[in-house]
Amino acid sequence: MRILLLVPIGLVLLGLAVWAFVWTVRRGQFDDLDTPALDILTNDDDTPRRSTILSSSSTSPSTSLRTPDAD
Template identity: 60%
Template sequence: MNILLLLVPLALMLLVVAIVAFAWAVRGGQFEDLETPALSILADDEAPPAPPERNDDA
């Protein structure tokens, strides 16, 4: 039963840390735009690499 004297305050401190981290993320704008990051993987921004030049002089 003595372990509860340690575990209950520890659990409450972890809960407070999780709430503070969530509030920090919300205030920082982490949840503002949920669509763009999901669609950015589908965007084809880069041009394909050019094929290597052939050198038939050898």
Template identity: 70%
Template sequence: MNILLLLIPLALMLLGVAVYAFWWAVKRGQFDDLDTPALDILRDDPPREHAPRRR
């Protein structure tokens, strides 16, 4: 039972850190555009110009 005196406050502190991290991410705009990153992988890259080989 004594371990609960340590684990309950520790769990509440971790919950507070998680809520703060979520609030920080929302405030910074991390969740504003969820569709574009998923579609970026489907776009074709422009062809690369090959540099001449050096010998």
């Protein structure tokens, strides 16, 4: 008797989870996965806002991280 109640509830919860995932993808929540992970490495007191960082890093190649060349 309980299974007749739990199956529809499970299907409704599954439908809500799928809807929430599709909603977040359409709103662009998964577009930039790298920048938030790198934000923890920056010091908030010394660095400008993220929009300034992104615009300056796309225009000048000297701000990108590079590994030293082996001679």
